[in-house]
Amino acid sequence: MIRRPPRSTLDRSSAASDVYKRQHTITRGNLSYLSSWLDGETKFSWVNPSSGTTALIKIELPIKSYDFCVDLLQKTGVMFTPGAAMGMEGFIRVGYANNPEVLRVGLSRVSEYLKNI
Numbered sequence: 001m002i003r004r005p006p007r008s009t010l011d012r013s014s015a016a017s018d019v020y021k022r023q024h025t026i027t028r029g030n031l032s033y034l035s036s037w038l039d040g041e042t043k044f045s046w047v048n049p050s051s052g053t054t055a056l057i058k059i060e061l062p063i064k065s066y067d068f069c070v071d072l073l074q075k076t077g078v079m080f081t082p083g084a085a086m087g088m089e090g091f092i093r094v095g096y097a098n099n100p101e102v103l104r105v106g107l108s109r110v111s112e113y114l115k116n117i
Helices: 005-039 066-076 100-115
Strands: 043-047 054-060 091-095
Touching: 005 043, 005 054, 005 100, 066 091, 066 100
Parallel strands: none
Antiparallel strands: 043 054, 054 091
16 A cells, blocks of 8 residues: 655645745846856956855955955945855855845945945
């Protein structure tokens, strides 16, 4: 006799699949947006990640990653992780699994910030 799982288990599995698909669509779209944005920013360089939800970006400025991130946060409200926190001075870590509009607004603020340093 073949036992079927209770319906609620099937529903949860389907819901999890839907959440995964939705989040995958968001992160791939955000990565594409981040990539296009970085193409226009001369003070950053990177290697486009093949998976995941964070990017490691090289700061092409004579400033420590911690100082850059603190100043950016204080002046724009945008928070990146300094590479120094991961033993990778000169880099920042940027997450892109958030709401697409939040990413767009945040990157726009970063662009304005970069014009003034």
